[in-house]
Amino acid sequence: MRRFLFAGLLLALGTSQFAAAQTTNSGTDKFAQLETLLPTANTYRTASGAPGKDYWQQRADYDIKVTLDDDKQAISGRETITYTNLSPDVLPYLWMxxxxxxxxxxxxxxxxxxxxxxxxxxxxxxxxxxSDFDGGFKIESVTGKDGQPLKTVINHTMMRVDLPTPLRPGQAVSFDVKWRYNINDQLKINERSGYEYFPEDKNYLYEIAQFYPRMAVYSDNQGWQHKQFLGTGEFTLPFGDYRVSITVPADHVVGATGTLLNAAQVLTPTQQKRFAEAKTARKPVLIVSQEEAVRNEGSRATGTKTWSFAAKNVRDFAWCSSRKFIWDAMGISQSGKPVMCMSYYPKEGNPLWGKYSTQVVAHTIKTYSKFTIPYQYPVAISVHGPVGGMEYPMICFNGGRPEKDGTYSAERKYAMISVIIHEVGHNFFPMIINSDERQWTWMDEGLNSFCQFLTEQEWERNYPSRRGEPRGIVPYMLMDKSLQNPIMTNSESILQLGSNAYGKPATALNILRETVMGRELFDYAFKTYATRWAYRHPTPADFFRTMEDASAVDLDWFWRGWFYSTDHCDLALESVKFYSVSTSNPVVENQRRQQQQAGTPPSISAQRNATDIKQTLVEANPELKDFYNTYNPLAVTEADQQRYTAYLGTLKPEQRQRLGDPQHFYELSLRNVGGLVMPVILQLTYADNSQELRTLPAEIWRRNNEQVTKIIVTKQPVISFVLDPFQQTADTDQSNNAFPRQPTASRFELFQQQAAGNNAPQAPNPMQQAPAPGRSPQPPANGGPK
Structure with missing residues (x-):
């Protein structure tokens, strides 16, 4: 315990602040502004993060006719592309x-x-x-509207189309492309689309995407985006209107981006009636039941049907086809507009899919619309196949299959719900808020994973979300930095894709919302970004600038730390010193000193000398004693009282009141061990066991990024301080967060070593272990296996 005059406390505070101001940071200032890193604002993209007055983007409209060969697992098609040049530039060629x-x-x-x-x-x-799979596009022809061939150059996954006449600003050009390709078996070549073969009934399920040559993006900030597709960096595409005719075996059921134009030609009267009922149903309605799908599996139609779809203002188109499909649908209203939420799945997906899929689709559309912008498209579809998860406008492909007996683990159930939320959520990022996936994976996957977390928590309380909670990213943040990249890394160069592009940005946004900005400021700024860039092409700078512009929160330090570095959060509470104000009353203060001395045990030397030294020289020769051998420095003299009285006379009444004021002063020494500056969240536990939470903004580190001291004043004595008690900041080391130090609790489990390998017994899921009658799952409302 330390006591001093109040004037001394003021002096100490002033000196502490001055010393901090004079301290220089080692390395880069973590609060340096990002102007040198972000592109210069212009009339296309403003410094506020909004589209500028001269913002433009290109347009590509498609008329596609495609045929599925169910015998050869092949696609053939022809498309007419109308490309409109809305840029101020003259284009001598186009890239596809x-x-x-x-x-x-x-x-x-x-x-x-x-x-x-x-x-x-x-x-x-x-x-x-x-593999000897003969994959890739076979481009049969590229011709102008006059039927004459256009010169093309194919460079791996990019094709340049040379125009007979340069395309000037405001002009449009139409040309035709004819192509074919072989469809991959997704269980052998795991790509984003393909087919799954079911040997039991000798049927195929097709999830078809990237099936047509597509226009690349030409933008104000980088010109043509024609970086090669290597597998990780996904797709950057312009908006346009689509009209697509899909010819398949007559007994197939087709789902696709957009609105079905010829329902009367491809659906039975019963199916049309069910579809109409589904528009106002409160629960999913079966358009094709499981019993009908099972009968359909055994059919082999000799003819074909052509399904026609139209989609407006979308960036892509995808579809699915199979005679195995069960199809259910449920209409919802979103901001006054009807949306048909639908699912297509084989019987192998039940009971999970019939029970959950369409309900999850509807929940996702509603929740994302609340946090971003109202969903504008007429349909939202979830398709079940072997792909873990892949997204396209209005349609997505999702995994999550129960065991053959219809049971499933909790992990399988929640993984399926999560992947549907995630892929349906991609309708917002990047299908509507159309970022450059080829360059920045985090702008769609990270923002979408964050919204997925919000949606999961609104699906079920305490939902076991995989990403979003700060504690979940700690193992990645602790990983050796040679195995990490900053979030701001090109998609094809990322080492740990899931953690880097999905988990870390989702966690960063959650921390922004809960800890740095607060929900009100964050939600408004996030919606502002979504509104500004809906149906446009945002860049990272547009996002960073908008979040600051709409909130009045300087976040450059946050973007620098979380997005441009591999620093991690490890804040340490190294020491705590306690002070209280001296009364200056010699009677009171001397009595306190006596109590302090009485409570201080003698040193080990003094204890041993008391017995080992039989007699000191002074004890043996009393004549050696003088005044100081009997002097008591803690005795209060009349002179002490006079000085005290005189001192009180020099003070103002409010100053005299401060003497002995029952305040407690604590000096906390804080160190930034991990390098990532973050807010300091302090939990104070008082002597009566009550608690208080105090949050110190990250700017506490602005003058010294590595070490600071902070004075905390309380009316009650504090018995402990804890940093980040609710794990809000992804702090990687909890052991240095408490003062006095607290041991970190953990456990280890004993087990019997067993043989490993493919033949090792697998634990049954809890549903299989449940005693009858609960062992068999209840049949789903939509008709699963009985």
């Missing part, structure tokens, strides 16, 4: 994406893949190494 070329035997992806052989190699890996 040929994404199927990633599966060409001689693709750049295959040539640049690296790996090592292990003692055990999966059959799937071996199939990939030995």
């Amino acid at each position: 994406q040929l994404d199927q070329n990633i599966l060409d035997k001689n693709s750049m992806t295959t040539a640049t893949q690296v790996g090592q052989l292990q003692e055990k190699v999966s059959f799937q890996t071996l199939e990939g190494l030995l």
Whole structure:
């Protein structure tokens, strides 16, 4: 315990602040502004993060006719593209994406893949190494509207189309492309689309995307985005209107982006009636039941049907087709507009899919619309197949299959719900808020994973979200920095894609919302970003600037730390010193000193000398004593009282009141061990066991990024201080967060070592272990296996 005059306290405070101001940071100032890193604002993109008065973007409209060959698992098609140049530039050529070329035997992806052989190699890996799959687009012709061939140059996954006449600002050009390609088996070549074969009933389920040559983006900030598709960086596409005709076997059911135009020609009267009922139903209605799908599995139609769809103002188009599909639908109203939420799935997906899929689709549309912008499209579709999860406008492909007996683990259930939320959520990022996926994976995956977290928590209380909570990113943040990249890393160069592009940005946004900005400021700014850039092409700078512009919160330090570095959060509370104000009353203060001395044990030397030294020299020779051998420095003299009285006479009444004021002063020494500056969240526990939470903004580190001291004043004595008690900041070391120090609790579990390998017994899921009658799952409302 330390006591001093109040004037001394004021002096100490002033000196402490001056010393901090004079301290220089080692390395880069973590509060330096981002102007040198962000692109210069202009009339296309403003310094506020909003589109400028001269903002423009290109347009590409498509008329596509495509045929599925169910015998050869192949696609053939023809498209007419109308490309409108809304830029101020003259374009002598156009660039198109040929994404199927990633599966060409001689693709750049295959040539640049690296790996090592292990003692055990999966059959799937071996199939990939030995594959002779004839993949990639076979471009049969590219012709102008006059029927004359256009000169083209194919560079791996990109194709340049040379125009006969340069395309001037405001002009449009139409041309035709004819192509074909072989569809990959997704269980052998795990790409974003393809087919799944079911040997039990000899049927195929097709999830078809990247199936047509697509226009690349030409933008104000980078010109043509024609970076090669290597597999990780996904797709950057312009908006346009689509009209697509899909010819499939007559007994197939087709789902697709957009609105079905010819329902009367492809659906039975019963199916049309059910579809109409579904528009106002409060629960999903079966358009094609499981019983009907099972009967359909055994059919083999000799003819074909053509399903026609139209979609307005979308950036892409995808579809699915199979005779195995169960199809259910439920209409919702979103901001006064009807949205049909639908699911397509084989019987192998039940009971999970019939029970949950469409309900999850509807919940996702409602929740994302609340946090971003109202959903504008007429449909939202979830399709079940072997793909873990992939997204397209109005339609997505999702995994999550129960066991053959219809049971499933909790992990499988929540993984399926999560992947549907995530992929349906991609309608907002990047299908509507159309960021450059080829360059910045985090702008769609990270923002979407954050909204996924919000949506999961509104689906079920205490939902076991995989990403979003700060504590979940700690293992990644602790990883060796040689295995990490900053979030601001190109998609193809990221080392830990899931953590870097999904988990870390989702966590960062959650921390912004809960700890740095607060929900009100964050939610308004986030909605502002979504509104500003809906149906446009935002960049990272547009996001960073908008979040600050709409909130009046300087976040440059946050973007620098979380997005531009691999620093981690580890704040340490190194020491705490306690002070109180001296009364200056010699009677009171001397009595306190006596109590302090009485409570201080003698040193070990003094204890041993008391017995080992039989007699000191002074004890043996009393004549050696003088005044100081009997002097008591803690005795209060008349002179002490006179000085005290005189001192009180020099003070103002309010100053005299401060003497002995029952305030407690604590000097906390804080260190930034991990390098990432973050707010300091302090939990104070008082002597009566009550608690208080205090949050100190991250700017506390602005003059010294590494070490600061902070004075905390309380009316009650504090018995403990704890940093980040609710794990809000992804602090990687909890052991240095408390003072006095608290041991970190953990446990270890004993187990019997068992044989490993493919033949080792697998634990049944709890649903299989449940005693009858609960062992068998209840049949779903939509007709699952009985």
